[in-house]
Amino acid sequence: MQERVPLTEREVNRDLLRPVFTTPLWWWAAVGVLSVAVAAGLGSALYLAINGFGVTGYNRPVMWAFLLVNFVFWVGISHAGIMLSAILRLTQAEWRRPATRAAEVLTIFSLLTAAQMPLWHVGRVWRIYWVFPYDFGRGIWPNVRSPLIWDPSAIFTYLTSTILFVYIAMLPDIAVIRDRATGWRQGFYGVLAMGWRGTPRQWHLQAVSGILLSAIILPIFVSVHSIVSWDFGVAVAVEGWHATVFAPYFVIGAVWSGVAGVITLMALMRWLFKAEKYIRAEHFDGLGKLLSVVGIGWWFFTLMEIIFSLYSKEAAEVSFRTLQMFTWPYNMLFILFFLTGFVFPVTLFLSRTVRHNIAAMFWISIFVNIGMWLERYMIIVPGLMRKQGLTFTWGSYSPGATETILVGSTFAMVALGLLIFSKFFPLIPLSDAKEGEVLRHEIQVGKVKVPAIIREA
Amino acid sequence: MVTTRVRHKWGMVVDLDRCTGCQACVVACQAENNIPINLEQHFLQRRAIEWIRIERYWEGLEEAEKTGDLSKVKARFIPILCQHCENAPCEPVCPVYATYHNNEGLNVQIYNRCIGTRYCVNNCPYQVRFFNFWQPTWPESLHNQLNPHVTVRTRGIMEKCTFCVQRLRKGGRKEVQEGKRLDDKEFDAQSGMFAPACARACPTDTLVFGDMNDPNSRVSTMAKDNRNYKLLASIGTEPNVIYLKKVDLDASDAATH
């Protein structure tokens, strides 16, 4: 375990700006590999758009599958950013500091990736702009009763506000880079820094807008995944989807998988950027504690969903659950989901030893997201396979190569985005780290010195 | 044309007691509505397009397989087509208004407007909406067979039963010209063929089509039969297709799906 050492501002600048000013070989190698993967994904997306959905494994009862599962998954991951930044900022949780920027940027790139999924998922991609309320010559507006109109509205609002949020929080850091950059970079960061000089007025404005944005963004954050859940929840024809619990269930599931994604990212940052002094075991400890609560809460909603689907003993629901839990191969997927999505992570997160072991936290966080990907799959695909009691139309689904490659490459898309971002901006916020140093204090209690934190209010 | 006259409300009665499962309706629909040729692979992939299909269920098969005596097994047929629900779940979920309910009780699909989100098919409890997975093609020899009154649909959009709206349009034009409402008989005479292809092709008169708003029409009378029921009525979709239960002398209680 890394002991906490006092840091000077000079050290903070030097350590955290290193990835921006130096480019190690692994960075180029990683960018190269990821670019190939992204190209493969975009290639398969184009192949799909040109040839139509015949090339996938989609069929009549299962009209939404892999791509939509992946959409829900990445929207879920995107919830980490605001969860950590806004909520923890408002509650003044100290351990948030090194995690906020990475979480917010993860939000941006996972949202961009998620937004692609419905795009490639429609039958006629070239007409997708019809879902936007533009001034169509024939006077036809989108159907606001459809959750598929709420979706783009929510996602683009969320994306815009997150970008704003990241940018405002990053202004002081951009200014620090501007002061150290030379050549074209100086101009680039100079424009982005918007004349930041660190005057009291500027700090005041930045702090106030940060708090305001946090408060405004929170309802958006809740609404986004609620709306995604209503894509499914309001569908009366699919027995397995039509559950009132879906909105909070999806939101808390999103927090569960998103914060796990942040843990994965923080462990990688600690190893790749050698940020041991900044990303310490105590931060993993805080995230792990938070996650154990979130995980149990999420499981409560899962249980509610299952109990009340069987509550009225309707044949369609019972056959859906029988398929989902007891029929090969879904029973194996369900067990895998149960173990990786709930049992392992929650029990392990409860242990302090595990929470302080960064390698363990890394692997558990990956487990959580395997489980959460499966959770979405187990809701969407078996739900459609057993929509209603008309057994003649029951069917199944196995993914085709096209959508599998596309889904696989989305992971590369997010990773590539983060890597490129880290080349231009520090992933650990400098100003937050410095603020943490200023607010640190010690209290003498009897013979021991207790670490303390100064509260501004 | 805005008039105050009472509109038609097209509906269908399916008398399951008469259905033999011959699939003539399926073929007729295929020919009338320019539905792409369903090859074996399309069925295997579950991507076949059948605006009307015969669902076949075996009754008592499980017990019969145990005993080995198949003589008691009964074949049940039920033709399923778009139910043209008054309270259609597919309609509110379309983001671009590509499907809506018209004032004659028809659930209408607008091919040009459809972008293929496939939400409507998910939200259809009857599974009667079809997605064009491929660009439809016909062999050279069949090009003259295509119905000129019906659009050929492109890849990536939804399609479904229209109650052969192209036939209804003829009679409708006549009504507008004469400024009065026609009853089913006159309407049929005026349009030449007023009932959809499936109903006209049915050899046993299982499918009966007509105006539900006309209390004297044949469908209205038949819909009041005490064997009537609506498919998946608990969802509350209020279909315009009414089913009449099969009469089964052996059955101790009512056998419905």
Next chain:
Amino acid sequence: MRQTQQHTNGHNGHHRPDILTKTPQQVTEEVLGGTFRAGSRFWLVAGVMFALLVLGVIGFVIRTGDGTAERGPWGYFGAMLGYLLTTAMAAPIVAVLVRLTKAHWGKPIVRAAQLWGVVGILCMLMIIPLLFILPSASGRNTIWFYDAIRTGWPPGAPHAWVLVSFIGLLVLSILLVWVDSIPDLATARDHAPAGARKGWYDRLSLGWEGTTKQWRMHRTALLLVSVLYLMNFVYVNFVYSSDFAQSFVPGWKDSIFPATHTVNGFQSALALTIVTAFVLRTWGGYKDYLFTEQFWALGKLLLPLSVFWFYFWFSGFITQWYGRSPAEHGVLTLLYFGPYRNIFVTSVILNFVLPLFLLIQNWIRRSILGPTVVAVSILVGTFLDRIRLYNAAFSVPNADLSHHALTPETMPPVNFPGGADVLIMLGAVGGAVFLFMMATRFVPVMNIWEAKEALLLQRIVPVLKAQLKAIGKPE
């Protein structure tokens, strides 16, 4: 960062943060003094509350005349138990959450919040007659999947499982108060004059001496009981809201409803804690212990929970609204648009609209009166909401239980309160307050050991020109 501090400075001038400034001896004397002796005003209020409780018992006796065949007449009784579950029995949750998150501001209010757990006694007494009116699980929707003909499993469903949950509630709520207060009971033992009281303190403090080992055990036990209480609270809400509301209404299939009930409970718990803190500060003599900080922090929490009130309701509502099936239509009519529309709209205003528009303004949040007013509004709103829910559910006659949906013909009318119902409502509220007041006579309502902990770990430190509060975070 320096600039941000200047900004704080600019806002607050040279305001010094509120902090407990007593010596440990003063804390002990003041809190124990308040516990051992009470003024005449206290006894007057307690007497009135006891009288209300007696009236409630009379109301209950009148009610028993209606028999247990139909649930309709018991609607208000069921609603009152639901109300106690979402307020008094939820209040300890505030304490649990404050402990789990180590929120430093919560130390002066946790004990008061926890003490509401003694109302578990009343809840236990109230569930017994309700068990008799709970119909058998077979032939209707139930969370227990009870199938009498095929399996008979789980045994005793639903009655046995309801009873288990309430026994758990009672045991854990008393245990929570006890475990938490052991160090204070020991302090009381050391200071109490000889007599029966001292003997009880002696027995209940289990030989507490304050050794390191004892403190460590205390911390573990408290954490364990807290977590168990939280879990059991969720379970009780699930059981009660499902068995005594949802499963009585044909076609009501609402997987979010138990969660809604629980979240309503968290909201009312905060509200009740705020009101309790206000009373303690204004009339209880704890002006130097409870500051604006506590009300501000509770108000901050109350804002999102009030928004959640709406969010959870809306999540359920929109799904059923879009479903448009006859079953869902019947449920929505019964609960929101039909006979109980006005009472529903009122509770939306009191539980959501008013709290949102008041608490969103910081100057209201950061006061003592502001959060208190909102808290009262929420307590009244929840009261109305429980009456709506349970009366709507209870009024469906037995004959309709197995139906698929409520139709306009089977839609039950509003159950207006009769004389006995008014007595029951007064008795439940009065009884709960009476139990709480009696508990404060024995267990110190202000946490002595945590107040002393705060004395150790909270300091005012000068930062540049400002005086700010520094909070120690051990380990």
